[in-house]
Amino acid sequence: MEVVKEEPDIKLVCEAGEELMGVVKEEPVVKLESEAGKEIRAKVKEEPEVKIECEVGEELLFIETGIVQDTITRPAKAKRFKCLQCGKSFAYKSRLARHSIVHSGVKAFRCDECGKLFTKKGSLTQHLLIHSGVKNYKCDECGKLFTDKSTLTKHLLIHAGVKRFRCDECGKLFGAKGDLNRHLLIHSGEKKFKCDECDKLFSLKSHLTQHQLIHSGVKKYKCDECGAMFRVKSHLSEHLVSHSGVKRFKCDECGKMFGHKFSLTQHLLIHSGVKKFKCDECGKQFGTKGNLNQHLLIHSGVKKYGCDQCGKLYTRQNALNKHLQHH
Structure with a gap:
């Protein structure tokens, strides 16, 4: 540590590299030590107390009776700027202003690759990782790769079994808000995804993708019990229930039990009398x-x-x- 002999002004630098300004008048020798085991000491003859402040005025170090107390305190900035739309609070007015754009509906940032619009530049930057093809974040549970950490974090909720997003229409629970939003399209009745082969419409693109396997004729999922082949993995999973013998879906009309919800739904048509x-x-x-x-x-x-x-x-x-x- 440099020893200053004549100049009264000294500069202290914390571990984060921020310059801290202070004035020691009489005793020029200052010995600093970090939290890793060095001591921070200073000899002050005439001034019993010296407070060293950073540029924004936060008190960082306190010198008392010649010894610098190794307690760096950065009091949390009060969040006094509140969003009237959602109630979220911010420490700075500028951050509230940026946040307000979300509620305004204005999407000024456009992806040159696919044309998708975003309210924030940060959201666009994250989105561009999708087009880059770079996936640096890997799930230790299943090995799936993701372009950003936030998507991986949401994905991990699936393995944790956490489902905190509930559909008000049917009560179904989801691990991610995005999954709930996609599910809500089913209840909306909107079907904008059309099959080019048979013109059938679907609420979700994933449903269309699964449906298109019917036209392809490809059946890559095989039942080890009976050899039956299926185009979609979920259909195989449903089929396996028939081998287990478990029947948990009951008809309220006649009491008949079914292994699949779809089978119960089909059965209920008998009681309805509808023959289409x-x-x-x-x-x-x-x-x-x-x-x-x-x-x-x-x-x-x-x-x-x-x-x-x-x-x-x-x-x-x-x-x-x-x-x-x-x-």
Whole structure:
């Protein structure tokens, strides 16, 4: 540490590199020591107390009876600037002004890659990482990579099982606000994603993407139990319930239990009396498309269900099951 012999003004520099100004009149020798184990000492003969302040006037060091107390205090700035829209408070008026742009709806920052608009420059900067393709943040749980730390943090909530965003329409819970916002599109009835193959509309792009697999014919998810193939992983997961034997969805009308919610929904059409699926061959109507498809096998003449006891063939599995009861 430099020893100042003649000049009365000394400069102190803290660990963060900020210059701290102070005046010691009589004793020029000052010995400094950091928190890592050095002592901060100063000998002051005539002034028993010297307060050293930074440029903004915050008290950083206090010299008393010749010894600098190693307590650097930076009192938190009072947050006295409050947003009238959401109640959030800020320490500086300039930060409140920047925050207010969010509520104004003004989006002055545009992405040159995709045209997306943002209210803040910082949001645009983060968004540009998506186009860069750089993903430096990795999830230790599943190995998934992310472009920014905030997205990784939100993703980790999935593994933690934390779901704090609730849909007021149906009560479904979500781990991220973005997932809830996407889900709300389903309730809005808005369907802006169209399938080029069959013109079917969807509320979410992800639903359209899953639907398009039907037209591709690709089935890459296989059931290890029975070998059935599925286009979508979620469909395989639902199918696996049938092998488990677990039936947790109950019909309030007749008490019948189902392994899948979709199966219960289809079953409820029977009680409703609605039959919107009609056979073009004979005009018979059915409550579900599945029942219609089963019925169409009769007209096809294909009999692929055979009895092991007598060799008799049937077009439908349920017809074979009834036949087996008589053996």
